[in-house]
Amino acid sequence: MRNKIIIGNWKMNKTPKEVKAFFKEFNKATFKARPKTIYGIAAPACDLSYALDERPNKKFVISSQDISKHLSGAYTGEISALMLKEMGVTYAIIGHSERRTYHHETNKDINEKAKIALENGICPIICVGETLEEYESKKSKKVVETQVKECTKGLDVTKVVIAYEPVWAIGTGKTATNDYAQQMCAVIRKLTSDKTLIQYGGSVTPESIEELLKQPDVDGALVGGASLKVDSFIKLIEKK
Numbered sequence: 001m002r003n004k005i006i007i008g009n010w011k012m013n014k015t016p017k018e019v020k021a022f023f024k025e026f027n028k029a030t031f032k033a034r035p036k037t038i039y040g041i042a043a044p045a046c047d048l049s050y051a052l053d054e055r056p057n058k059k060f061v062i063s064s065q066d067i068s069k070h071l072s073g074a075y076t077g078e079i080s081a082l083m084l085k086e087m088g089v090t091y092a093i094i095g096h097s098e099r100r101t102y103h104h105e106t107n108k109d110i111n112e113k114a115k116i117a118l119e120n121g122i123c124p125i126i127c128v129g130e131t132l133e134e135y136e137s138k139k140s141k142k143v144v145e146t147q148v149k150e151c152t153k154g155l156d157v158t159k160v161v162i163a164y165e166p167v168w169a170i171g172t173g174k175t176a177t178n179d180y181a182q183q184m185c186a187v188i189r190k191l192t193s194d195k196t197l198i199q200y201g202g203s204v205t206p207e208s209i210e211e212l213l214k215q216p217d218v219d220g221a222l223v224g225g226a227s228l229k230v231d232s233f234i235k236l237i238e239k240k
């Protein structure tokens with residue numbers, strides 16, 4: 001049976017002080033985590049070292065929100081897999097829809113980033129998902145198939161995480177139905193493998209996660225808003 005994986009995507013939220021406050025409160029809380037579940041957060045680059053220092057233990061994984069497609073050199077503002085690895089970061093979100101939209105990242109860029117991440121011991125969380133327009137014109141399956149094929153080209157798909165995040169559901173409060181999430185994750189399963197971990201993301205809450213995780217091809221969640229507060233984050237990852 002596959003593990004589950006629940007990652008909070010903090011996006012551009014929390015100063016270092018706020019990161020410390022989050023973990024101070026988190027580390028005091030008593031709860032039992034879901035069994036066989038990888039959990040953690042993706043912090044802004046400047047917060048990663050604070051999160052690594054303050055996390056309760058190594059079971060709590062720390063992810064970056066992006067990664068460079070280069071290992072070193074004249075790439076101002078970028079952070080490489082080598083740097084992340086040495087710090088203790090083990091996952092990198094790659095190709096989030098906000099990076100695709102605001103930074104014009106293409107499937108080819110995402111493929112190159114995922115490749116360098118894998119080669120250097122960082123597990124890529126590759127984000128795919130259709131826009132509202134594509135959803136309404138019934139192109140979701142085709143769009144997502146193309147994204148998955150192009151983003152995973154030449155990669156060992158058993159070693160990557162795919163986050164299916166319909167763009168119309170991110171930060172909108174409009175979550176996909178469980179059936180729809182399952183259907184789309186099944187499409188991704190066919191293009192990857194039985195071992196690949198496939199997350200759903202898009203307005204997931206402590207209330208909606210339970211049914212979502214019961215879907216056979218949904219192996220976890222990538223969660224934005226509901227991961228920012230300690231009590232809500234704990235509700236996402238605690239054993240029911």
Ligand code: PEP
Binds near residue numbers: 170171173201203204
């Ligand atoms: C995300 O940031 O990937 C996300 C799914 O955000 P939210 O849960 O807020 O929709």
